[in-house]
Amino acid sequence: MDKSADTHFNNVDFLATKFNFSDNQSVKEPLIPRSTLWKSETMEDEVDRSQRGSIPAAAAVASASVARHKDDRVVNELNFFAIDKSSREEVSSAIKSENVEESLKEDKEMKLDAGLNLLTENIGSDKSLVDEEEARGNEHRCLNLTELAVLRDELHRMNMENQRLKSMIYQVNSNCNALQVHLLSLMQRHGANPHAMTADYEKMIGRTLEDCEKLTGKDENSQSLSGDKSRDGLGSPQNNIVESMEFFKKPTESPANEFVPSHDPDKNEPIDHRPGRDDTAWAPTKVQNLSPSADQGAETTAMIKKARVSVRVRSEASMIADGCQWRKYGQKMAKGNPCPRAYYRCSMAVGCPVRKQVQRCAEDKTILLTTYEGQHTHPLPQAAMAMASTTSSAASMILSGSMASSDGLIASPHYIAGTASFPGSLPSLATLSATAPFPTVTLDLTHTTPTTETISSNPMLLQRPLFFGSAMQRQVGHALNQSELLQVVSNQMKQAPYDMVDTVGTATAAITADPNFAAALVAAIASVVGSVRPNHGGASEDVVTRSCINENT
DNA sequence: CGGATTTGACCCGCGC
């Protein structure tokens, strides 16, 4: 991929994953990481303090900025943007000039206020020393009041800026979505011609970059502060892309967005597995008819429905914060574990089939094992995307393995003695178990820092410094909560497009060689590229899917 | 009062 494309993905990645501008989410759980967001250490400390004190991140930013006065304001505001250098400079100059003007204006107002007060205080009075002191005191108070007003103004501006950034992120997300869908269509069209596909892909990247440039400052005034219009993509320069996205969605109803895009091996047609359209969506576990007599397609479908993703994290809390709303519907004592297993279902939308089980590890009670099953049928908040897309991509990976086998069991080349680890991921970070009743991918986030040996022995980790190992090493330096940890994993997984594009030629060759692989690959790429889709993000599971790609290429 | 949680009953698949 060319450099510009890299930049684009960096921007998307940063905007989509480093910030959480969703109103409620940012209030409940600030997801601003330490490592890259703040340039000023002192400011970072302030934000950290605020987070510890449960002060919303936005407020923390505002207060930090306010505390710094005008000189630092420019830098602080710039830190909101993680855009490329040129865009940053443009925005910087724009904000600078704006601030200079505003500073002058504020100074004038202060002087004016001071003068008026003095006049008011001194009219018709003898200039005794006491009066003079009183006047000075009043003047001082007035100055403080003015400063307060200025600070309030500043806060207001920050809020407006936040709103604007929100809408920007939304539009960048739209771009990314369009990119994803376009890539899928290209893969389908040029499956036999990797070169043509790469050319098209680069063209598309270029076009989207242009749109991003427009977004990131060249036409700031056109950005709706309310965000409503831009969220819909109406009147935005991305309209054409959004439209094309809608267009490309239609044939398969956005496979990456919904449940696992699979192919009927017999008909070679996409199967709609979306739970909302599935009659058995609310009776998943009672449909355990994985009988050998069933045809391969039905078997695969059942397998997908039962595909699970487990996440192991160390936590004292009873449940990890994954951004979703859950309603507990049962609790059982599981055999061999003194800790009860709790059953939850997603309550963010009526009829959402996603369930999860939460249980403490019998061996180590500090480890919380959360198992997700199913696919959300509704938009998800940013914080929930990583986990949500985990299940779909895991299912797609499982699908790719099962479809390659004749007996419907997982037959991945990684599959050794029932459990497989994946190249490109950290050892034991992601495992696929076929010994469980249903295929389960386990993400073990209890392992914090990989050793030097594990990194050096893994070419994938050496290939790109930002990949899992090093990033985890850097970012797990401080205590992470579950959401942060998932974000770390998610962020690193969003780097996957580089590898994906690098291997796109060989991947295409694999597609042409094995039609069944196409479905899994499309799902994998969809979840990698489409990680910022509102109801379906690519994230930690990408370790699985990308590994699948690498393995098959 | 409405939504969430608790908890015992029930259903179902599986192994013996």
Next chain:
DNA sequence: GCGCGGGTCAAATCCG
């Protein structure tokens, strides 16, 4: 057929 274990249901209860 029976018992066991996992999973779900639904009435009772809790809570904001």
